[in-house]
Amino acid sequence: MKFEEIKKVFAQNISDLYEESESRFMFQLFAEHILGWNTIQQRQFSDEEISEEHERKFRYIISELKTGKPSQQILGETEFYGMKIFVDENVLIPRPETEELLEIALQKIQSSGLKIQDMKILDIGTGSGIISLVLKKHFPEAVVYTVDFSEKALKTARKNAEFHQTDIHFIHADYLKYDLNQTFDVIISNPPYIGMDEKTEIADSVKDFEPAMALFSPTSDALIFYRKIAEDAKNYLKKNGFIFLEINQKLGNETLALYEKDFTEAKLIKDLSGNDRFIVVKK
Structure with a gap:
């Protein structure tokens, strides 16, 4: 032919x-x-x-x-932030909004006055490892830790880290039951934030082929990850440190409220489509 x-x-x-x-x-x-x-x-x-x-x-x-299978999974790879990223059925396919989250984080960190050398970063729910990879590439002297509950996702993340020759510390744990034991300058996360009541609104190509664990909140509380991050940050985020979060657009004000009381600054930021999508917190 x-x-x-x-x-x-x-x-x-x-x-x-x-x-x-x-x-x-x-x-x-x-x-x-x-x-x-x-x-x-x-x-x-x-x-x-x-x-x-x-x-x-x-x-x-x-x-x-x-069958509806995403082309990125068929190829086994995609491009994110100008980088080749391996993906499979165990990790989310990177979205443009996460690139926006990283743009915000990079700009804030670079202009913050934080000491870049030995800066400690925690990425919660790493999936394919894209957030950790981009941050490590931009701040090679930083020490990056990343946690995920899925061993299969971590296997893909390690593959990406090895391909891009980045030194990242991977932690296999259920963050909701995990006790932090050190402090960080930056905490960043795109955790599962879709509520169980929103499942019918999600496209079949997403529900059928991408990991539910990475999409949907594990409980009826769609903010459960954000609550724990807020509590952990009280004790384990250094003074003048930052939190960068991608959030459920329907719960912007509710998520912001978790951070307004105990931190110096907390801002809700819209994505390029005009949706409430990110929260930036400074301690």
């Missing part, structure tokens, strides 16, 4: 799932992944025959996409 023919087969089979422009972009990604051809080469070699093995790979990808 010629390359141009498999391209048409791909488009025809997923036309009811994706917009034309998205379908075209996805095919380019998969073609580069399978054949090693960039977009220019894909145009140059459109009349080239592809092997039966390559055709089978394309058809397998089509069958996986038709």
Whole structure:
């Protein structure tokens, strides 16, 4: 089969799932992944025959996409903050909002006057490790600790850390039952914050393929992680230290209220879509 023919087969089979422009972009990604051809080469070699093995790979990808499986999981990787990140069914696929969280954190830390050398950072609920990776890349002299309840997620996070040659301290623990034993300059988290009553609002492609543990609050209290972070920070966040949180947009004021009393500053910040999405706290 010629390359141009498999391209048409791909488009025809997923036309009811994706917009034309998205379908075209996805095919380019998969073609580069399978054949090693960039977009220019894909145009140059459109009349080239592809092997039966390559055709089978394309058809397998089509069958996986038709189940609703995210393209990032099929590829086994995605890009986040300009970095190649390995992903699988055990970790969340990185969202643009988390890039916004990191932009806020980087700017605040850089302008804070905090001593960067030996600065201690705690990332709660690391998943694929993206938050820890970006912070370690920008602050290589910092000591970064990250905690997650999922051993499988930590395996993926370690893979990412090794790929990017970053030294991160991984802790396998249920944070809600975990007692901190040292102080930190920065606490950052994108914890499970979707309430159980919101499950029907979540797209099937997310619910069916991404880990529920990383999406939904483990109890009827959607703020349970934020309550523990607030309590821990009273004793284990250093003076002038920061907390950076990604939050449930429906619970902005309720989440903010957990931090307004015991800390010097607590601000609710909107994301680029205008939703209450982040909280920044200074002690």
